[in-house]
Amino acid sequence: MSREDYETVIGLEVHAELSTKTKIFCSCPTEFGAEPNTHTCPVCMAMPGALPVLNEKVVEYAVKAGLATNCTIARESKNDRKNYFYPDLPKSYQISQFDKPLCANGKIDIEEEGKIKTIGITRIHIEEDAGKLNHNEFGSGSLVDLNRAGVPLIEIVSEPDMRSSKDAENYLRKIKSILEYIEVSDCKMQEGSLRADVNVSVRKIGAKEFGTRTEMKNMNSFRSIVRAIDYEAERQIEILEEGGKIDQETLRWDDVSGRTFSMRDKEDAQDYRYFPEPDLVAIRLSEEYIENIRKNLPELPESRKKRYLEEYKLTEKEAKMLTASKYMSNLFEEALKICGNAKIVANWLLSDVSRILNEKEIEPEQIPFTADNLAKMIMLIEKGTISSAIGKKVLEELFENPKDPEKIIEEKGWIQISDEGAIEEVVMKILQNNPQSIADFKAGKDRALGFLVGQAMKETKGKANPKMLNEKFLKELNK
Amino acid sequence: MDITKLTVHELQEKLSKKEISITDITKAYVDNIEKYEKDVQAFITPLSEEALEKAKELEAKVEAGEIKSNLAGIPIGIKDNICTKGIKTTCASKMLENFISPYNATVMEKINDENMINLGKLNMDEFAMGASTEYSYFQKTRNPWNLNTVPGGSSGGVAAAVAANMVPWALGSDTGGSIRQPASFCGVVGLKPTYGLVSRYGLVAFASSLDQIGPITKDVKDAAILLNVIAGKDEKDTTSVNKEKVDYTKALKNDVKGLKIGIPKEYFGDGINSEVKAKLKEAIETYKKLGATVEEFSLGIADYALATYYIIACAEASSNLGRFDGIRYGYRTENYTNLKDIYRNSRSEGFGEEVKRRIILGTYVLSSGYYDAYYKKAQQVRTLVKKEFDKAFEKYDVLLTPTSPTVAFEIGTKSNNPLEMYLADICTVSVNIAGLPGISIPCGVDSKGMPIGMQLIGNKFMEETILNAAYTYEQETKFRENYQPTFKGGAN
Numbered sequence: 001m002s003r004e005d006y007e008t009v010i011g012l013e014v015h016a017e018l019s020t021k022t023k024i025f026c027s028c029p030t031e032f033g034a035e036p037n038t039h040t041c042p043v044c045m046a047m048p049g050a051l052p053v054l055n056e057k058v059v060e061y062a063v064k065a066g067l068a069t070n071c072t073i074a075r076e077s078k079n080d081r082k083n084y085f086y087p088d089l090p091k092s093y094q095i096s097q098f099d100k101p102l103c104a105n106g107k108i109d110i111e112e113e114g115k116i117k118t119i120g121i122t123r124i125h126i127e128e129d130a131g132k133l134n135h136n137e138f139g140s141g142s143l144v145d146l147n148r149a150g151v152p153l154i155e156i157v158s159e160p161d162m163r164s165s166k167d168a169e170n171y172l173r174k175i176k177s178i179l180e181y182i183e184v185s186d187c188k189m190q191e192g193s194l195r196a197d198v199n200v201s202v203r204k205i206g207a208k209e210f211g212t213r214t215e216m217k218n219m220n221s222f223r224s225i226v227r228a229i230d231y232e233a234e235r236q237i238e239i240l241e242e243g244g245k246i247d248q249e250t251l252r253w254d255d256v257s258g259r260t261f262s263m264r265d266k267e268d269a270q271d272y273r274y275f276p277e278p279d280l281v282a283i284r285l286s287e288e289y290i291e292n293i294r295k296n297l298p299e300l301p302e303s304r305k306k307r308y309l310e311e312y313k314l315t316e317k318e319a320k321m322l323t324a325s326k327y328m329s330n331l332f333e334e335a336l337k338i339c340g341n342a343k344i345v346a347n348w349l350l351s352d353v354s355r356i357l358n359e360k361e362i363e364p365e366q367i368p369f370t371a372d373n374l375a376k377m378i379m380l381i382e383k384g385t386i387s388s389a390i391g392k393k394v395l396e397e398l399f400e401n402p403k404d405p406e407k408i409i410e411e412k413g414w415i416q417i418s419d420e421g422a423i424e425e426v427v428m429k430i431l432q433n434n435p436q437s438i439a440d441f442k443a444g445k446d447r448a449l450g451f452l453v454g455q456a457m458k459e460t461k462g463k464a465n466p467k468m469l470n471e472k473f474l475k476e477l478n479k
Numbered sequence: 480m481d482i483t484k485l486t487v488h489e490l491q492e493k494l495s496k497k498e499i500s501i502t503d504i505t506k507a508y509v510d511n512i513e514k515y516e517k518d519v520q521a522f523i524t525p526l527s528e529e530a531l532e533k534a535k536e537l538e539a540k541v542e543a544g545e546i547k548s549n550l551a552g553i554p555i556g557i558k559d560n561i562c563t564k565g566i567k568t569t570c571a572s573k574m575l576e577n578f579i580s581p582y583n584a585t586v587m588e589k590i591n592d593e594n595m596i597n598l599g600k601l602n603m604d605e606f607a608m609g610a611s612t613e614y615s616y617f618q619k620t621r622n623p624w625n626l627n628t629v630p631g632g633s634s635g636g637v638a639a640a641v642a643a644n645m646v647p648w649a650l651g652s653d654t655g656g657s658i659r660q661p662a663s664f665c666g667v668v669g670l671k672p673t674y675g676l677v678s679r680y681g682l683v684a685f686a687s688s689l690d691q692i693g694p695i696t697k698d699v700k701d702a703a704i705l706l707n708v709i710a711g712k713d714e715k716d717t718t719s720v721n722k723e724k725v726d727y728t729k730a731l732k733n734d735v736k737g738l739k740i741g742i743p744k745e746y747f748g749d750g751i752n753s754e755v756k757a758k759l760k761e762a763i764e765t766y767k768k769l770g771a772t773v774e775e776f777s778l779g780i781a782d783y784a785l786a787t788y789y790i791i792a793c794a795e796a797s798s799n800l801g802r803f804d805g806i807r808y809g810y811r812t813e814n815y816t817n818l819k820d821i822y823r824n825s826r827s828e829g830f831g832e833e834v835k836r837r838i839i840l841g842t843y844v845l846s847s848g849y850y851d852a853y854y855k856k857a858q859q860v861r862t863l864v865k866k867e868f869d870k871a872f873e874k875y876d877v878l879l880t881p882t883s884p885t886v887a888f889e890i891g892t893k894s895n896n897p898l899e900m901y902l903a904d905i906c907t908v909s910v911n912i913a914g915l916p917g918i919s920i921p922c923g924v925d926s927k928g929m930p931i932g933m934q935l936i937g938n939k940f941m942e943e944t945i946l947n948a949a950y951t952y953e954q955e956t957k958f959r960e961n962y963q964p965t966f967k968g969g970a971n
Contacts, residue, residue: 042581042582045807046802046807047562047580047581047582047808048562048568048570048575048578048580048683048684048802048803049560049561049562049568049580049584049679049680049681049682049683049684050582050680050681051679051680051715051716051717051718052717053714053715053716053717054717081798083797083798083801083845085801085804085822087804087806087818090802090806090807091801091802092798092801092802092804093798093801144806144807271846271847273797273798273842273845273846273847273850274845275794275795275798275845275850275854278686278687278688278718278795279684279687279717279718280717280718281717281718
């Protein structure tokens with residue numbers, strides 16, 4: 001037996017904070033980053049006697065998410081209490097949904113190397129977020145911040161349909177993209193507004209039964225999810241190969257050591273004692289209400305992709321990559337409106353911008369510059385004010401210190417050299433220093449021209465107008 | 480004239496005729512508190528001084544025409560599980576001994592809007608769990624009719640304060656009989672409204688699907704007046720119901736001709752004291768004489784009501800009381816080295832025995848493996864109870880039963896026997912399970928002079944029907960004119 005005889009089975013429980021203005025059961029604001037315990041009231045602080053009132057927007061947003069993931073929307077649904085003690089949970093129960101979720105039986109398609117795979121969505125339910133514990137910087141103990149307590153969440157539970165960490169990443173990216181498109185969550189993973197519990201098991205290929213699964217909670221970066229799944233699958237296979245048994249348990253992924261750790265001992269196995277929330281009435285939705293939301297659902301990534309193919313004549317791959325992130329796609333459309341060239345904007349976003357995002361390990365919504373900045377940079381190249389080589393430098397600068405590209409090139413002295421005399425001076429100098437290239441060119445090696453232009457660009461630190469350089473070199477070489 | 484013997488509607492009349500002043504009223508009650516509280520011990524937080532000051536202030540405002548409410552200056556007592564901003568709300572628990580709510584319950588907002596005067600927070604069984612008020616962390620309230628007996632519970636301090644004329648009326652809460660049973664023990668009127676008629680916002684939850692705030696008063700008309708104040712849909716309580724506003728005093732017609740009264744025979748079985756039964760039979764005869772038709776019928780499911788009640792109430796309580804964890808407010812143990820200790824010791828030290836008993840019971844019935852056999856089954860029985868009541872109300876306008884199987888019992892005789900204490904609720908719990916309105920009014924005294932209560936149960940939101948039935952009986956029998964508490968027996 002070996003690694004190749006096993007397959008990994010993955011299911012995800014994605015928690016997305018909804019971007020409603022107010023909390024799920026009271027009218028406190030949901031804004032991130034306020035002073036601790038300032039966005040609180042008797043309800044979300046669980047003062048004795050306070051009662052929850054369900055925010056209708058939360059239901060609307062969850063129904064949107066359900067419709068966008070092809071779920072059936074329950075005409076009648078209810079809230080339940082999930083009971084457990086923890087200092088960030090002021091009522092000592094979380095109001096969630098147990099046996100009658102708002103949405104169920106959905107599915108979405110993910111794509112890997114042209115192959116489409118359907119991932120089932122078991123259910124989507126609404127629930128409240130807990131508060132936050134701040135480990136005390138001034139002494140021992142922890143301080144409780146209840147600003148986040150009662151921020152609305154949806155939990156999207158997938159079927160165990162994923163078979164690799166890549167599948168899981170694709171699925172999560174797709175979910176994130178859908179939620180962004182329908183504008184129900186800002187999906188800021190670094191702020192914790194999108195996070196996932198990852199369930200992993202392994203089994204012999206061909207086996208009918210699932211293996212025992214482990215769960216890694218509160219994962220909030222694509223990279224750690226991929227690493228954690230790969231690590232965990234490997235760990236489980238090793239145990240099985242040595243004749244051992246997998247314990248069903250909750251694990252903590254440690255990004256630094258690249259390992260999972262057991263979180264709770266078995267004594268503490270939680271019994272959440274779910275029961276119907278008696279403080280809230282049943283959620284009843286009319287056919288008309290649901291249809292109304294369906295009709296007003298914003299453009300989803302699939303249809304936007306189609307539009308890009310037809311309207312902008314982008315390639316399948318370009319359209320897919322651009323539309324994967326709503327933020328990226330919006331940036332594309334806005335920049336396009338200003339500078340007018342779809343292909344070029346798409347190129348910049350998919351090559352250099354994407355490369356920098358990868359290097360920095362950040363998400364498109366963390367791009368610090370505006371569509372206007374990007375469009376202006378592109379227009380400066382088209383006008384010949386800068387070369388595309390300088391353009392790349394401007395882009396790097398936009399990531400570090402975003403401002404008007406004209407200002408950047410001015411301050412950095414990156415304006416393109418288009419002066420005939422200056423160009424001639426450089427060309428003559430390069431030719432003088434590279435007699436071999438001249439000989440090569442005359443012997444029919446066209447590559448020599450490219451080399452010479454490159455040398456001239458180097459000499460001018462990329463500022464020379466490449467078109468003029470090209471022409472001048474040709475003219476001199478053909479003399 | 481003893482002002483404190485007057486009902487609120489009588490006080491209103493005298494106020495409007497300027498025969499008495501707001502200060503006179505408050506002063507008279509404060510004097511009575513001074514006189515009787517040491518024996519009765521109904522108050523956890525008396526507010527006599529604040530009340531006198533408020534009376535002066537209100538008197539000036541009414542004089543100047545700034546306040547129009549005809550309840551302005553009427554004193555009231557509040558059960559200590561109803562949140563009062565700036566005033567302690569202890570739930571008679573060590574857990575909340577020093578807890579001051581940062582907000583007012585919706586009913587308190589309504590009381591304040593009418594410019595009533597809060598005379599104090601009244602004693603109860605801890606977190607409203609009990610039938611004798613002996614489970615209060617602070618003190619045992621005594622029954623003004625015999626100081627050696629309990630006032631009932633859990634609103635024992637409320638009923639005793641009204642009976643002893645230390646407040647003209649008061650607000651209690653009723654989860655399984657906590658308004659009606661103490662009203663019965665203390666010879667006063669207690670109304671548990673239909674579930675959803677009165678907002679629960681700010682009532683410290685015991686069992687959310689059963690709790691309801693209601694009035695305890697000297698007579699039926701006062702109950703109707705106070706219900707007028709507190710009833711109504713509240714945006715802060717989604718289980719409160721939007722109903723057209725009615726004036727309940729208009730329902731008091733002093734006429735029950737043609738009223739169809741059903742007598743569920745299960746409520747007159749072996750467990751009911753024979754003197755209680757005898758008085759109830761007299762009451763039935765009175766109704767017949769007044770022109771009502773009375774018929775016995777069977778409400779078989781009633782036998783399961785008590786078990787169902789204790790499963791549902793304890794299940795909800797086990798969750799509702801989780802927030803008392805020593806983290807944000809309330810009692811925190813001094814004895815801890817880690818988080819688990821904070822939870823375990825704060826709750827072990829902060830809750831009394833009965834509360835802990837119910838938390839454990841409730842936790843048990845919700846646990847995986849037991850949920851189906853207990854909680855789920857109880858919910859199914861609950862549905863059956865509702866259905867049987869629905870069927871009964873197809874035939875009858877009002878159901879008549881004893882409020883309690885016995886009169887007030889002696890202090891200490893049941894507090895160590897939880898099961899026997901639970902049986903004190905046997906006549907009242909099914910009303911909460913079905914979410915119906917129920918009223919208890921006195922219908923006489925036993926051979927030892929202790930009051931006996933009659934319960935009238937109405938269909939959902941038919942408060943007007945039971946109020947009229949109770950009022951008509953009251954006008955005929957004039958209990959208050961014939962009997963008054965004697966404060967006999969010694970505090971010991």
